[in-house]
Amino acid sequence: MEQLWITLPALAPDYSGVCSAMFDLGGICVIHDASGCTGNYTGYDEPRWYGSSSKIFCSGLREIDAVLGRDDKLIDNVIKAGELIDPTMYTVIGSPVPMVIGSDMKGIAYEIEEKTGVPSFGFDTNGLGLYNKGVSMAMCELIRRFAKKKEEKISRGINILGTTPLDLSANSNADDLNEKVESFGFQIVGRMMMGAKIQQIEDLAKAEINLVVTESGMEAAKLLKRKFGIPYVVGMPVGNEMDVWEALEQTLQDKADRVVCNEGEDGDILIVGEQVLANSIRRSILNKNPQAKVCVGSMFGLNKQIAGKGDLNIPGEESLVELLYSGKYKVLVGDPLMEDLLSEKCNVRMVKLPHVALSSKLYWDEAVHFLREEMDQLIEEIIK
Amino acid sequence: MIKIAIYGKGGIGKSTTTSNLSAALSDLGYKVMQIGCDPKSDSTKCLMGGVKIPTVLDKIREKGPEGVELEDIVFQGYNGILCVEAGGPTPGIGCAGRGIITAFEKLEELGGYEHYEPDIVLYDVLGDVVCGGFAMPIRGGYADHVFIVTSGEMMALYAASNIASAVHNFGKRGYAKMSGIILNSRNVENEEAIVRKAAEEMEETVLSIIPRDKAVQTAEDQGKTVIEALPESTMADAYRELAKKVLEVSGNELLLHHRKCV
Numbered sequence: 001m002e003q004l005w006i007t008l009p010a011l012a013p014d015y016s017g018v019c020s021a022m023f024d025l026g027g028i029c030v031i032h033d034a035s036g037c038t039g040n041y042t043g044y045d046e047p048r049w050y051g052s053s054s055k056i057f058c059s060g061l062r063e064i065d066a067v068l069g070r071d072d073k074l075i076d077n078v079i080k081a082g083e084l085i086d087p088t089m090y091t092v093i094g095s096p097v098p099m100v101i102g103s104d105m106k107g108i109a110y111e112i113e114e115k116t117g118v119p120s121f122g123f124d125t126n127g128l129g130l131y132n133k134g135v136s137m138a139m140c141e142l143i144r145r146f147a148k149k150k151e152e153k154i155s156r157g158i159n160i161l162g163t164t165p166l167d168l169s170a171n172s173n174a175d176d177l178n179e180k181v182e183s184f185g186f187q188i189v190g191r192m193m194m195g196a197k198i199q200q201i202e203d204l205a206k207a208e209i210n211l212v213v214t215e216s217g218m219e220a221a222k223l224l225k226r227k228f229g230i231p232y233v234v235g236m237p238v239g240n241e242m243d244v245w246e247a248l249e250q251t252l253q254d255k256a257d258r259v260v261c262n263e264g265e266d267g268d269i270l271i272v273g274e275q276v277l278a279n280s281i282r283r284s285i286l287n288k289n290p291q292a293k294v295c296v297g298s299m300f301g302l303n304k305q306i307a308g309k310g311d312l313n314i315p316g317e318e319s320l321v322e323l324l325y326s327g328k329y330k331v332l333v334g335d336p337l338m339e340d341l342l343s344e345k346c347n348v349r350m351v352k353l354p355h356v357a358l359s360s361k362l363y364w365d366e367a368v369h370f371l372r373e374e375m376d377q378l379i380e381e382i383i384k
Numbered sequence: 385m386i387k388i389a390i391y392g393k394g395g396i397g398k399s400t401t402t403s404n405l406s407a408a409l410s411d412l413g414y415k416v417m418q419i420g421c422d423p424k425s426d427s428t429k430c431l432m433g434g435v436k437i438p439t440v441l442d443k444i445r446e447k448g449p450e451g452v453e454l455e456d457i458v459f460q461g462y463n464g465i466l467c468v469e470a471g472g473p474t475p476g477i478g479c480a481g482r483g484i485i486t487a488f489e490k491l492e493e494l495g496g497y498e499h500y501e502p503d504i505v506l507y508d509v510l511g512d513v514v515c516g517g518f519a520m521p522i523r524g525g526y527a528d529h530v531f532i533v534t535s536g537e538m539m540a541l542y543a544a545s546n547i548a549s550a551v552h553n554f555g556k557r558g559y560a561k562m563s564g565i566i567l568n569s570r571n572v573e574n575e576e577a578i579v580r581k582a583a584e585e586m587e588e589t590v591l592s593i594i595p596r597d598k599a600v601q602t603a604e605d606q607g608k609t610v611i612e613a614l615p616e617s618t619m620a621d622a623y624r625e626l627a628k629k630v631l632e633v634s635g636n637e638l639l640l641h642h643r644k645c646v
Contacts, residue, residue: 069516102485102516104523107557114556 005317007340011299012166012357013037014125015093016045017134017216020164021142021193023054027089030078032059032103037095037127044360045131047170055085059092066101075111082116088198090120091138099126119145130300131166131357135216139192140223146201149228156252157207159190159224161232162217166357167274168194169367176371177213180237184245192220209233209252211244215275215303225257234306235260236277239376241284259306261286266310267293269382270323272334273355275303277370281333281353282308284379292383297323300357317341324348333382335359351382385497386635387505389521389560392533393543394511397568399427400600400609401533401626402508406431407611408620408627409504410463417458417502418465419491421521422510423472423480431461434607439471440487454494462612466500480510481517488520504635512543513550522551522560529563529634531591534582536567536575541582548586563633564591566626571596591633592626595619 019029019041031038038058042049049056059074078090090112094105109122121141125134139161158181168174174194181188189207190200204224210232212221221232231251235244235258247258261283269285269292271278278296285292295310299320302313314320324332325346332338336352337359354363368374390405392398399420406418420427425439443456461467470487472480491497497505507521521527530551534544544565551562565588567579576593583590599620603613610619 100479100482102481102520104516104519104557106524107554107559110524110557 003316008317008320008337008358009360012045012131012360013040013127014129014131014134014137015095015123015127016041017131017136017164017166018091018093018123018125018138019056019134020046020131020166021135021138021216022089022091023048023052023056023164024193024196025088025142025198027091028055028057028078028081028085028087029091029093030057030059030074030081031093031095032061032074032098032105033095034058034061034097045166045356047165047356047361047364055081055087057081061095061097066097069101071103071108071111075108075115078112079115082118087118090116090118092120092122094123094125096127099124099128121145131164132214132216132300135162135164135166135193135214136219139217139220142201143204143220143223143227146198147204147224147227148202150203150205152206153208154187154189154206155208156186157189157209158186158248159192159204159207159210159230160188161190161192161210161212161220161224162214162276163191163194164214164216165194165364167214167216167277167355168370169354169356170364171367171369173367173370176369177237180371181211184248186248192217204228205230209248211235211248213237213276215298215300215306217276218303218305231255231257233258233260234276234279235283236274236280236370238277238280238284238370239373239379241280241287243283243287244280262306262308262311264295264308264310265293266295266312267328269294269331269333270297270312270329271295271353272297272299272314272320272332272338273353274298274357275300275306278333279306279308281379281382284376285383288379289383295329331382336363351378353378385502385505386529387507387527388563388630388634389507389509389527389530390533390566391509391513391530391547392511392568393540396533396535396540396543397594397600398533399508400430400604401566401568401594401623402427402506403430404609404611404620404623405627405630406465406506407462407609408624409631410465411611411624412627412631414503415501416465417497417500417505418467419505419507419521420467420469421484421487421507421518422470423475423483424510425469425471427508428459428461428465428467428469430604430607430609430612431465431467432459432607433461437467437469439469440490441471441473441483444486444490449490452490452494454496454499457491457494458496458500462609466502468496479517481515481520484517484520488526513547519550519554522554524557524559527560530560531564531566531630532562532588533566533568534579535570536572536578537570541579544582545586548588562586562588564589564629566591567593569594569596592622592629594622594626597622
């Protein structure tokens with residue numbers, strides 16, 4: 001019964017991840033669906049949608065079009081929309097129905113590009129994969145398509161990988177991160193993906209180092225390492241902690257990839273959320289109390305490369321409930337919606353850390369500012 | 385690696401032709417992988433001594449999507465030919481086309497092509513290009529060349545025309561190209577002329593003519609290909625001739641690669 005979710009809502013899906021990654025690039029995004037998937041993304045997963053001019057469309061897929069295989073209709077409509085909007089690129093994005101009928105999203109994108117001459121991307125998303133997979137797919141495709149080999153390196157040039165509001169929320173986290181990175185003497189080359197521009201992607205190879213701030217950025221970091229030899233540090237800077245900044249300096253020197261912090265011990269404190277942020281919170285807790293037992297759990301597929309020994313893949317609500325009632329944990333750090341899973345019986349104290357990919361718009365206005373004092377306060381609250 | 389898809393009307397002899405082609409190519413020294421794309425899952429039977437192998441979808445059903453490993457779905461048959469059967473859903477329910485996609489995705493996810501490094505991959509595809517799933521073998525990243533097996537019977541030619549039209553349609557996406565028609569003779573009156581005329585109308589050529597011969601039945605009764613069971617027969621020569629022609633039209637890059645390696 002791993003997929004029986006009674007209290008928690010459905011997690012943000014892969015198509016929302018692709019749209020969120022593409023949002024700032026000035027292209028047309030078309031979700032190939034009847035309208036529910038597009039509504040889910042624009043209404044629940046994308047804080048920037050409200051008041052923005054981004055060009056997210058629904059293809060308006062109907063039963064008869066699915067039955068008859070009317071790719072031509074989709075292609076014609078996309079091109080007509082493009083004539084009015086003049087986009088930088090086209091992205092066609094799959095949803096459950098195209099998945100079931102085997103729509104060839106990459107082939108559709110190929111035809112659009114052949115007809116318009118504008119770069120076009122097709123993603124075989126299906127609504128069953130999770131947002132981090134979608135963000136990752138989009139980033140890697142953009143890098144493969146646009147990033148160019150550069151002889152010239154920018155001294156202390158850095159790319160920030162994996163930023164979307166699904167993890168960084170609707171507050172100023174992304175801007176705070178950029179400012180802080182610059183305050184440590186780095187020059188930001190690429191903002192992937194909040195604040196991204198095609199020119200930035202073309203220049204990614206000019207950076208000396210990559211900072212991966214969410215799990216969504218991992219595959220892109222590995223791709224950039226393979227293509228251009230850029231080393232990476234995995235860590236989200238939190239509060240006044242220096243670990244990420246120190247890791248960046250070390251990696252600039254020895255070019256070795258680093259993960260902050262993937263050492264932990266199962267027990268006492270369970271952090272369930274975005275894996276890189278959770279790792280950084282764990283580091284901060286261990287800095288203050290080296291004896292603490294802190295475990296990270298992911299409901300978005302635990303990435304083993306950045307996981308600690310006892311870290312947990314939590315495939316569904318029931319698994320999470322089992323953990324919370326196992327008697328092993330005293331504190332749960334997670335999205336406020338998880339509080340409903342607790343009762344006096346399990347005796348677990350809740351520390352709230354909203355995550356848009358889980359609770360969407362419900363708490364995005366109350367999201368924690370990762371780089372501000374309130375994050376230090378949150379960590380104090382965890383260890384008190 | 386050359387990837388070839390063999391299409392044609394159901395019951396026209398695709399699996400027999402494909403298995404004999406695989407066997408003939410492997411006798412020439414190539415590492416061959418044959419992937420059956422039909423819920424009947426009997427494409428590779430004659431390469432496996434008459435035994436049906438477990439299919440990719442069977443294994444996914446049994447072990448769950450994450451539990452399947454390459455060894456569960458790739459089997460070595462005659463002369464080391466790598467045999468895979470995509471399989472199908474529970475008869476009467478589910479979606480066969482989507483099943484093909486799932487099987488292909490699983491083989492790719494497990495790194496099947498990289499692990500075994502076949503020189504030639506043959507996709508033996510059910511009947512017609514009836515939906516997105518059965519078009520999977522001719523999509524980007526899969527087959528580079530498509531051959532259609534037909535007889536001179538009208539229904540087989542209608543199916544051939546439909547398939548050719550799908551392949552041409554996919555040409556807009558830079559996918560596989562039609563590389564010829566294989567006439568699997570049924571002794572229809574004036575058969576060669578009929579098929580040549582139909583090929584002309586499809587703007588294709590007849591690559592090879594496989595005669596009708598009881599050797600095929602004799603070999604199949606033993607659970608073998610003609611190449612394995614009756615290697616000295618004229619029918620085996622016909623399949624070897626087909627292998628040479630298939631290589632000529634689709635394998636130039638492979639032959640060059642082999643020469644470089646030598």
